[in-house]
Amino acid sequence: MAAPMSDGIGIANLPNQRHKIVAKRGAHFTLMVVGESGLGKTTLINTLFSTELSPAKNYNRRHHKQLDKLTEIEIIKAELEEKQFKTKLTVIDTPGFGDYVNNRDSWTPIIDFIDDQHEAYMRQEQQPQRTDKIDLRVHACLYFVRPTGHTLKPLDIETMKRLGTRVNLIPVIAKADTLTQNDLHLFKQRIRETIAAQGIRIYQPPIEVDDEAGAEHARILQEAMPFSIIGSTEDVTTADGRVVKGREYLWGVAEVENENHCDFRKLRSLLIRTHMLDLISMTEELHYENYRQAQMETRKFGEQKPRKFENPKFKEEEEQLRKRFTEQVKSEEARFRQWEQHLIQERDRLNKDLELAHSAIKSLEAELDNLQVGYGRGTNRR
Ligand SMILES: Nc1nc2c(ncn2[C@@H]2O[C@H](COP(=O)(O)OP(=O)(O)OP(=O)(O)O)[C@@H](O)[C@H]2O)c(=O)[nH]1
Ligand SMILES: [Mg+2]
Structure with a gap:
């Protein structure tokens, strides 16, 4: 040694x-x-x-x-x-x-x-x-x-x-x-x-x-x-x-x-x-x-x-950047899809509310009609 x-x-x-x-x-x-x-x-x-x-x-x-x-x-x-x-x-x-x-x-x-x-x-x-x-x-x-x-x-x-x-x-x-x-x-x-x-x-x-x-x-x-x-x-x-x-x-x-x-x-x-x-x-x-x-x-x-970003030595960096970009796009897409889902639910919920409101109006109108009819009859009787 x-x-x-x-x-x-x-x-x-x-x-x-x-x-x-x-x-x-x-x-x-x-x-x-x-x-x-x-x-x-x-x-x-x-x-x-x-x-x-x-x-x-x-x-x-x-x-x-x-x-x-x-x-x-x-x-x-x-x-x-x-x-x-x-x-x-x-x-x-x-x-x-x-x-x-x-x-x-x-x-x-x-x-x-x-x-x-x-x-x-x-x-x-x-x-x-x-x-x-x-x-x-x-x-x-x-x-x-x-x-x-x-x-x-x-x-x-x-x-x-x-x-x-x-x-x-x-x-x-x-x-x-x-x-x-x-x-x-x-x-x-x-x-x-x-x-x-x-x-x-x-x-x-x-x-x-x-x-x-x-x-x-x-x-x-x-x-x-x-x-x-x-x-x-x-x-x-x-x-x-x-x-x-x-x-x-x-x-x-x-x-x-x-x-x-x-x-x-x-x-x-x-x-x-x-x-x-x-x-x-x-x-x-x-x-x-x-x-x-x-x-x-x-x-x-x-x-x-070649220019820097075309140089092979930047390939690995470029590759990583691309990967990061794809990941980011993917997570954005996922976020968007979630948001879309949420919007659809919200729309459905509002539509239901609307339907309920409509039927409430309808029944109120019907009630009103009934009342008016009743009232009319009453006057006619007079
Ligand atoms: N204990 C100990 N200290 C050391 C040794 N070698 C260097 N130092 C001390 O570490 C400090 C930094 O040493 P430098 O040689 O300037 O370090 P450097 O890596 O050139 O630092 P930068 O130029 O800033 O990158 C100095 O105070 C040195 O005396 C060692 O082998 N052992
Ligand atoms: Mg030094």
């Missing part, structure tokens, strides 16, 4: 690289973080930068930030180099959602961003000049789950369903230091059950049959999912005098890189060492291909992306 986690293994000397061509070109890796506000997304990115992308490891780091005002998505770029193997790392930090009253569609900007990257890449591929493509297709998407100890919330389920069909989705439990080990264990189990029951597609490290050590590592990673995370860029001193990245409490220190405290090391190892290439090729071969094929079916070669 210790070997695959050890810092010595890097992308440069992976035993089972499935795509050596990618390795030769140098990898271009894009990571995205998504989840409710305040769960530590930004902190985790900074923790990644302040631990693994560490100066001791001979990493050459460049750091710029671009703020895309339209989407409010922050893009951080860095370059890693290990044994001549260069990786261009791009991290996309999204603002948290879920703190609005109406967060039904809070996933829309994120889903749009992911689709737009596939779209942009596809358009560039169709151009005659193919070198130097701008490529921000997301290779791994970390989804932060609030450490409630219960299970996934409806908003999580809805968002994860949509993400899972588009990217390599990696759910993580935020702020693992706020749960006891026992609660964390149960929480993980429940999340796994919900993911299975809801048919949410998440990234699974592949278990290769021809590579025993790799398969064992993949199995360990699979069993640990969803990874529990502690984020911190603070150096703190443990009771036994070690200086570590962690969070200080009265009871002690929650250590970022301690495998008994959380799965940060497993996640980092998966992302930037053992499974970076798999994440890249899954994106190319599965997610991008799915997008491309779906687009090909709905438009001709070279045709512009």
Whole structure:
């Protein structure tokens, strides 16, 4: 278990690289973080930068930030180099959602961003000049789950369903230091059950049959999912005098890189060492291909992306809207029928009243006639 986690293994000397061509070109890796506000997304990115992308490891780091005002998505770029193997790392930090009253569609900007990257890449591929493509297709998407100890919330389920069909989705439990080990264990189990029951597609490290050590590592990673995370860029001193990245409490220190405290090391190892290439090729071969094929079916070669509400990615929303509309019409119809029934009853009742009134009038008239006849006779007699 210790070997695959050890810092010595890097992308440069992976035993089972499935795509050596990618390795030769140098990898271009894009990571995205998504989840409710305040769960530590930004902190985790900074923790990644302040631990693994560490100066001791001979990493050459460049750091710029671009703020895309339209989407409010922050893009951080860095370059890693290990044994001549260069990786261009791009991290996309999204603002948290879920703190609005109406967060039904809070996933829309994120889903749009992911689709737009596939779209942009596809358009560039169709151009005659193919070198130097701008490529921000997301290779791994970390989804932060609030450490409630219960299970996934409806908003999580809805968002994860949509993400899972588009990217390599990696759910993580935020702020693992706020749960006891026992609660964390149960929480993980429940999340796994919900993911299975809801048919949410998440990234699974592949278990290769021809590579025993790799398969064992993949199995360990699979069993640990969803990874529990502690984020911190603070150096703190443990009771036994070690200086570590962690969070200080009265009871002690929650250590970022301690495998008994959380799965940060497993996640980092998966992302930037053992499974970076798999994440890249899954994106190319599965997610991008799915997008491309779906687009090909709905438009001709070279045709512009259709207007938003005609776009396949809106199909599910449109379908739901249609369903809601039909339901509403149905319930309105039912209400109308009830009302109609009520009116018919009311009409019948009034007709009966009318009939009664008529017969009352008739009998009164008859009585009147009788009286008049009687009176007439009386006068005649006079
Ligand atoms: N206990 C605990 N607190 C954390 C952890 N990670 C981050 N925090 C704290 O949580 C707060 C929010 O962290 P951020 O990283 O800003 O959260 P965010 O997800 O980027 O939030 P938005 O950008 O609003 O979506 C900060 O006060 C962090 O110090 C963690 O692992 N454990
Ligand atoms: Mg943030």
